[in-house]
Amino acid sequence: xxxxxxxxxxxxxxxxxxxxxxxxxxxxxxxxxxxxxxxxxxxxxxxxxxxxxxxxxxxxxxxxxxxxxxxxxxxxxxxxxxxxxxxxxxxxxxxxxxxxxxxxxxxxxxxxxxxxxxxxxxxxxxxxxxxxxxxxxxxxxxxxxxxxxxxxxxxxxxxxxxxxxxxxxxxxxxxxxxxxxxxxxxxxxxxxxxxxxxxxxxxxxxxxxxxxxxxxxxxxxxxxxxxxxxxxxxxxxxxxxxxxxxxxxxxxxxxxxxxxxxxxxxxxxxxxxxxxxxxxxxxxxxxxxxxxxxxxxxxxxxxxxxxxxxxxxxxxxxxxxxxxxxxxxxxxxxxxxxxxxxxxxxxxxxxxxxxxxxxxxxxxxxxxxxxxxxxxxxxxxxxxxxxxxxxxxxxxxxxxxxxxxxxxxxxxxxxxxxxxxxxxxxxxxxxxxxxxxxxxxxxxxxxxxxxxxxxxxxxxxxxxxxxxxxxxxxxxxxxxxxxxxxxxxxxxxxxxxxxxxxxxxxxxxxxxxx
Numbered sequence: 001x002x003x004x005x006x007x008x009x010x011x012x013x014x015x016x017x018x019x020x021x022x023x024x025x026x027x028x029x030x031x032x033x034x035x036x037x038x039x040x041x042x043x044x045x046x047x048x049x050x051x052x053x054x055x056x057x058x059x060x061x062x063x064x065x066x067x068x069x070x071x072x073x074x075x076x077x078x079x080x081x082x083x084x085x086x087x088x089x090x091x092x093x094x095x096x097x098x099x100x101x102x103x104x105x106x107x108x109x110x111x112x113x114x115x116x117x118x119x120x121x122x123x124x125x126x127x128x129x130x131x132x133x134x135x136x137x138x139x140x141x142x143x144x145x146x147x148x149x150x151x152x153x154x155x156x157x158x159x160x161x162x163x164x165x166x167x168x169x170x171x172x173x174x175x176x177x178x179x180x181x182x183x184x185x186x187x188x189x190x191x192x193x194x195x196x197x198x199x200x201x202x203x204x205x206x207x208x209x210x211x212x213x214x215x216x217x218x219x220x221x222x223x224x225x226x227x228x229x230x231x232x233x234x235x236x237x238x239x240x241x242x243x244x245x246x247x248x249x250x251x252x253x254x255x256x257x258x259x260x261x262x263x264x265x266x267x268x269x270x271x272x273x274x275x276x277x278x279x280x281x282x283x284x285x286x287x288x289x290x291x292x293x294x295x296x297x298x299x300x301x302x303x304x305x306x307x308x309x310x311x312x313x314x315x316x317x318x319x320x321x322x323x324x325x326x327x328x329x330x331x332x333x334x335x336x337x338x339x340x341x342x343x344x345x346x347x348x349x350x351x352x353x354x355x356x357x358x359x360x361x362x363x364x365x366x367x368x369x370x371x372x373x374x375x376x377x378x379x380x381x382x383x384x385x386x387x388x389x390x391x392x393x394x395x396x397x398x399x400x401x402x403x404x405x406x407x408x409x410x411x412x413x414x415x416x417x418x419x420x421x422x423x424x425x426x427x428x429x430x431x432x433x434x435x436x437x438x439x440x441x442x443x444x445x446x447x448x449x450x451x452x453x454x455x456x457x458x459x460x461x462x463x464x465x466x467x468x469x470x471x472x473x474x475x476x477x478x479x480x481x482x483x484x485x486x487x488x489x490x491x492x493x494x495x496x497x498x499x500x501x502x503x504x505x506x507x508x509x510x511x512x513x514x
Contacts, residue, residue, distance in 0.1 A: 001063050002046040003053060006074045007315040008060040008164040009038035012128075012468030018055035021047050025081070034469055037313040040081035057171045058467075059164040070322040077314070080347050107136045108482055114180075115203040115485055116497060118142040120189050123152020124467045125457025126208030127172035128474035134178055137482065141181045142202065142500065146188035148241060150176060152210060154467070156238045157231075159266045160281035161273065168467055182497075184504040190429035192507040201500035203490045204452045204481050207431070211423035211438060211458040217258065221384030222419075230257065230267050230420035237270060239284035248287075250294035252415020253367045256393050258381050259420030260303040261311035265320055267418055268299040272326050272371040298367035300331075300412060302395060304380040307350040308340045317352045320373065331376040332358040333410070334397065340377075363412045382409065390417050423463035431455075437462055445477030446484065452491045454481050 005015075005024075016024045016039070023045035026032035041052070041061070053061040064075045108115075117133060119126045122145040133139040149155060154169040176183050189198055198205055214229035216222060226249065235243040255271055257264045270278070275291040303310060307330075310317075321328060330353060332338055338358055344350035353375070361374060379397035384390055392413040425438035432441040432448050439462050440447055440455045447453040456477040457470050465473075484490050 001048050001065050002043040003041050003048065003050070003061050004043075004064050004067065004071075004075045004078045005039050005041055006060050006062060006067070006071050007038075007319050008058045008162060009315070010058045010060070010165065010168055010467040011036075011039055012057065012168075012471045013039070014055045014057055015039065015052035015061060018051040020049060020051060021045055023047075024052060028472060034465065034472065036081075038315060040078045042082045043075075043079050044082070057168045059167060070319070073318055074315070077347075108138070108485060112138075112485070114138045114140050115490065116140050116142070116201070116493060117481070118144060118198055118202045118205045119208060120144045120198075120205065121152060121208035121210060121457070122150035122172070122176075122183075122185075123208060123210055123457065124154055124168065124172070125210070125460075125470040125474060126152070126206065127175060128471045129206050129208060129456050129478055130175050130181070131172070132474055132478040134175060134180060136478075139180070140497065141178075142497075143176065143181060143183040144187050144189060144198075144504075145185050146191075148186045150183070150185060152208075156235055156240045158238075159234070159270060160237065160283035161270070161278060163281060165467070166282075182501055184501075184508060187504055187508045193504065195428075195430040197503065198500075199452060199491070199493075201493050201495045201497065201503075202452075203485070203493055204454060206454045206456055206477065206481070207428055207440065207447075207459060208455070208457045209425075209428060209459050211425040211463040213424045213426050213438075214419065215422045215424050217381060217384075217419055217421065219381055219383055221386060221390070224384055224386045224390050225388065226252075226386070226390030226415060227384050227417045227419070230259065230263050230418040231423065233267050233418055234263065237283055237287035239287075245284075245286035248290060249416065250290050250296050253295050254298045254300065254412075254414045255296055255416045255418065256300045256302060256381075256412060256414040257418045257420055258302045258393075259311070259422075260301050260375070260377075261420060261422070262313060262316045264301055264418075264420035265312050265316050267420060268301060268373050269320060269323060271296050271299050272373060273323065274325060277324070296416075297369075297371050298374065299372075300374045300376055300414070302379050302381060302393075303375070303377045304397075306336055306340045306377050307353055307375070308344065308348060310349050310377075312349070314349055314352050317349070321352070321356070325371055327370060327372040328353075328356045329361075329372055329374045330356055330358045331361045331374055331379075333360050333376065334378040337377045363410060366413075379410075384417055385411065390415060393417055423458065425459045425462070428459065444480040445473075446480050451489060452484075 013028050016027050023042045117139050119130050151169050158165045214231045236247050341350050341353045379395045381393050382396050383394040385392040392411050394411050427433040434441050440459055442455050445454045454477050456474050
C-alpha cells in the first residue's frame with residue numbers, strides 16, 4: 001500500500017522533510033518546486049510509513065486503499081507525475097536521507113543579543129516568517145493584525161467546505177501564545193499607529209499585508225449594484241467583519257463569474273451547493289441563511305482563453321465534478337473549445353473536462369432545470385448590462401464575426417456578476433510601491449531605501465502561489481533580515497518594548513492584545 005496526496009495539498013514541503021525515502025516531489029531543491037499544482041508521492045518508492053501524513057498540516061495525504069470514491073483519481077494523478085522522469089535521489093543507503101545533526105542557514109550566532117521584530121499581518125506569509133524566527137533564533141516578536149481575528153486568508157479566504165485547508169491555521173495559532181510573542185489584534189498600521197512608531201520600538205519590521213484589493217475589469221457597468229468582486233463574496237460567506245451581511249443578493253436564477261481560477265471555482269461551488277451540506281461547516285450564519293433562500297440555479301464561468309489555459313488546478317476541477325446534485329456543462333459556442341478538450345493529454349487541465357456534456361447554450365432561455373455550472377471559454381466581458389442593477393453581461397468571443405465585421409457578441413442574462421480575475425496589492429504607508437506590479441519595491445525581501453523594513457508574501461511577490469509558497473518566500477526574507485542583523489545594518493530601536501505594548505493597547509480599536 002502507498003500513500004497519495006489529494007486536493008487540499010498546500011505545497012509547503014513539511015511532508016518532504018518528514019519522508020525518509022525521498023519519495024515526494026518536487027522538493028524545494030528541484031526547479032519544478034513552486035510551479036506544480038501540488039506535490040506528488042512516487043508509488044514505486046513510497047514505503048508506507050505514514051510519516052508524511054502525520055506531518056501534513058492540511059490533512060491532504062491518505063493511503064491509496066482508503067481514498068473515497070471522489071478521491072480515487074488522485075492515486076493516478078500522483079503516479080502520472082513520475083511517468084517518464086527520474087526524480088533526484090539521495091546517494092547514501094537504500095534511498096534513505098543521510099540524517100545528521102540539524103543545521104539552519106537562517107540563524108544568528110549563539111551569543112547574539114535577541115532582536116525585536118514586528119510582523120504586520122497574521123496570514124500564512126507572516127506566520128511562516130514568525131515560525132522561522134522563533135524556531136531558529138532567539139528573536140522577540142510582536143504580531144500585529146488590523147482585524148480582530150488572526151489568520152488572514154486562511155481565516156477569511158479559504159472556502160468553508162475546505163476545512164482541511166483551514167487546519168493550517170491551527171499550526172500557526174500555537175505561535176500566538178509563544179512566550180517570546182506579543183500579539184495585538186484590531187491594530188491598523190497606518191491608521192491606529194504609524195509605521196515610524198512601529199519602527200522606533202523594533203529592530204526590524206516585516207510587512208505581510210497581502211494583496212487587499214481586487215483587480216477590475218475596466219468595462220462599462222462594472223459599478224452597478226449586483227456587480228461585485230468575488231473576493232467580497234468570499235469575505236461575505238466567511239464572516240469578514242468589514243463585509244456587511246446584506247452585501248450579496250441571491251434573488252436571481254443565473255450568476256455570471258468572470259474568471260476561471262480556483263477562486264472562481266470556489267464561489268461557483270458555494271453558490272450551487274446544497275446548503276445543508278454547508279451547515280456543518282463554519283460558514284457565516286447570514287450566508288447560510290441567504291443560500292437556503294437563494295434562487296440561484298445556474299452559474300456561468302467566463303474564461304477569455306481556452307480550457308488549455310484555464311487558471312484553476314486540476315484537483316479543484318476534479319472536486320467540482322463530484323459535487324452532489326450539480327451538473328457541469330461546457331458551452332460549445334466556439335469549436336476551439338471542443339478541439340482543445342479532445343486533444344488534451346491525460347495530465348493537461350483540459351483533460352478533466354473530457355466526458356463533461358458539451359452543447360451550444362441558447363442564452364435567450366432561462367436556466368435549465370436543476371443546478372448546473374456552465375463553462376464558457378473564449379469569451380470576454382465587454383459590458384455589464386442594467387439600469388438600477390445588473391441584468392446581464394455582453395460578451396465577445398467565438399469563431400464568427402458580428403454583423404459589423406467585428407467579434408461576435410452575446411448577451412447573457414444574469415442578476416449577479418462576480419469578477420474573479422485576481423487580487424492586487426495596495427500601497428503601504430511610507431513604503432516605495434510599484435503600481436505596475438502592486439508590490440512594495442524590495443530586493444530579497446529588504447525594502448528599498450528603508451533599513452530594517454522587510455516584506456513577505458503577496459505584497460512582496462504579487463498575488464501568486466498558494467499557502468505553501470509562502471514558506472520559501474518567508475525563508476528568503478528572514479535570511480535577508482538575519483544577514484542584516486549580523487552585519488550591523490539594522491537600526492537600533494529608540495523605545496522600549498513595554499512602551500510599544502502600552503501604546504498598542506491604547507490605540508487598538510476592536511481587537512485584543514496579549
